[in-house]
Amino acid sequence: MPSDSPSADHQLTGLRLDAASLKVLAHPLRSRLLSALRRGGPATATTLATSLGTNSGATSYHLRRLESVGLVTDTGEGEGKRRLWRAATESHTYEPSDFAGDEDSETALNWLVRDYTRHFAEQFERWLDVEAAWPIAWRDAAGMSDSYVVATPAQLQAMKAELDEVVARYRRVGQGNPAARRLAVYTVSYPLDLDRIPRGEDQ
Secondary structure (H helix, E strand, C coil): CCCCCCCCCCCCEEEECCHHHHHHHCCHHHHHHHHHHHHHCCEEHHHHHHHHCCCHHHHHHHHHHHHHCCCEEECCCCECCECEEEECEEEEECCHHHHCCCHHHHHHHHHHHHHHHHHHHHHHHHHHHHHHHCCHHHHHHCCCCCCCCCCCHHHHHHHHHHHHHHHHHHCCCCCCCCCCCCCCCCCCCCCCCCCCCCCHHHC
16 A cells, blocks of 8 residues: 655554445545645645645545544644644555455445556656656666566465565665655556456466
8 A cells, every 4th residue: 555654753553444444535535635644744624725726624524534434633733723633544454355245345445546546657757757856866766667477376465575574674764864755665566467367276
C-alpha cells in the first residue's frame, strides 16, 4: 500500500483494512485526505480543503468518516471549532482474500487500487516535470525500473516480504541528515501472461 511518511514524530502503527474501513476509504476525497495528512502532518479541514481544491464543509464531513474507522484522529490541539487532524496510521494493508466473496468490498477494493495507480502516475509525472532542476545525484538515484521474474505465488510472497524488510530498514535511515529528503517507494507485481489463468493443480 502507499505508505506516506508522516512529518510529525508520532509513533504510528499500521492498520489492516476490514470491510468497513475499506468502503470508507474508497472515495476520491477521503483517499486524498489521508494521503495529505500522512505526507504533510496535522492540518485543519480548512487547510486541507484549500490544498485539495474543495470546501471545508465537505472536508470536515469526510474527515469524520475517516475518523469513524480509525484512519484519522483529532489531535485535540485545535483552537475552537478548528479541529486539528492527523493520520492515525502510518500505513494500511490488506489482501484481496480478506474480501473474497463480498461483492461490495471487492468493488471498493478494485476502485481503491485503481485510484492508487492514478495517484502514482500523477505524483511521478510531477517529479518528471521538475526533475531537470534537481542535482544530478538525485536524478541518478530516483526514477523507476522494471524486471521480470518467474515464480509461484508462494515465491512471489516471499520476494515481497524481503522487499518490505529492505524498505523498513531504510524507512528513517536519513532522519536528521540535512541532505536527506522524503521519498515515495512503490513496488508492483503482476502476471505478464494474462491469458494463461492458472487452473486446478497449477494454482
